[in-house]
Amino acid sequence: MNSSRKFVGRVLSLLMVLVAAWLLWSGIYKPILLILGVFSCGLSVYLAYRTGFFKSVTGLHLIPQLPKYWLWLSGEIIKSSFEVAKIVLDPKLPISPTVIDIEAKPEGQIGQAILGNSITLSPGTVTLDVFDGRLKVHCLTKEGAEDLISSGVNERCADLTKY
Numbered sequence: 001m002n003s004s005r006k007f008v009g010r011v012l013s014l015l016m017v018l019v020a021a022w023l024l025w026s027g028i029y030k031p032i033l034l035i036l037g038v039f040s041c042g043l044s045v046y047l048a049y050r051t052g053f054f055k056s057v058t059g060l061h062l063i064p065q066l067p068k069y070w071l072w073l074s075g076e077i078i079k080s081s082f083e084v085a086k087i088v089l090d091p092k093l094p095i096s097p098t099v100i101d102i103e104a105k106p107e108g109q110i111g112q113a114i115l116g117n118s119i120t121l122s123p124g125t126v127t128l129d130v131f132d133g134r135l136k137v138h139c140l141t142k143e144g145a146e147d148l149i150s151s152g153v154n155e156r157c158a159d160l161t162k163y
Contacts, residue, residue: 010054015045017063062110062160069160076151077122083147084123084140098145099128102135105154111161118153 018041023029026037048054087094104112116127116135124140125148139145 007054011045011049014048014053015041018044065160069156072156073118073121073153076153080122080124080144083144087124087140095140096142098139098142100137100139100145100149102137102149102154104130104133104135105158106161107133107158108161111157114161115154115157118157119148122148 019037022037022041026033104115106112106115112130112133112135116130119125119135119137120127124144126138127135128138129136137145137148139148
């Protein structure tokens with residue numbers, strides 16, 4: 001009973017998110033478009049069910065915590081952008097490409113995907129691989145690699161996804 005209730009909750013949560021996104025992005029509320037919107041959202045939920053999306057944790061529980069994380073990540077992206085701009089504009093172009101391995105603190109695929117994407121969003125860094133809880137990251141400079149390790153992105157992703 002409890003697992004079926006969770007399943008229905010996950011399905012309804014995804015459906016509500018899809019309908020809300022469709023309504024916000026559409027902006028046109030004529031009957032034929034509303035019918036097509038409901039159909040497309042229902043079809044998307046059906047396809048998600050067929051691909052096994054609801055068999056694991058969906059990540060929809062992260063939505064309330066995301067704005068705070070995005071605000072912090074935006075600040076980190078801005079800081080990183082200025083650092084990369086200084087390097088690129090320097091006539092000597094002082095780069096020291098470095099590849100580092102990071103042990104992912106977030107458990108599960110969703111947390112590790114958020115960590116990898118957060119790292120890649122920051123200019124000067126690219127997540128090359130995620131395997132068995134380890135991320136291989138390319139950094140433009142050795143200092144950037146050290147900053148990445150000390151930035152706390154790993155801990156913040158783990159805090160975000162632990163709920």
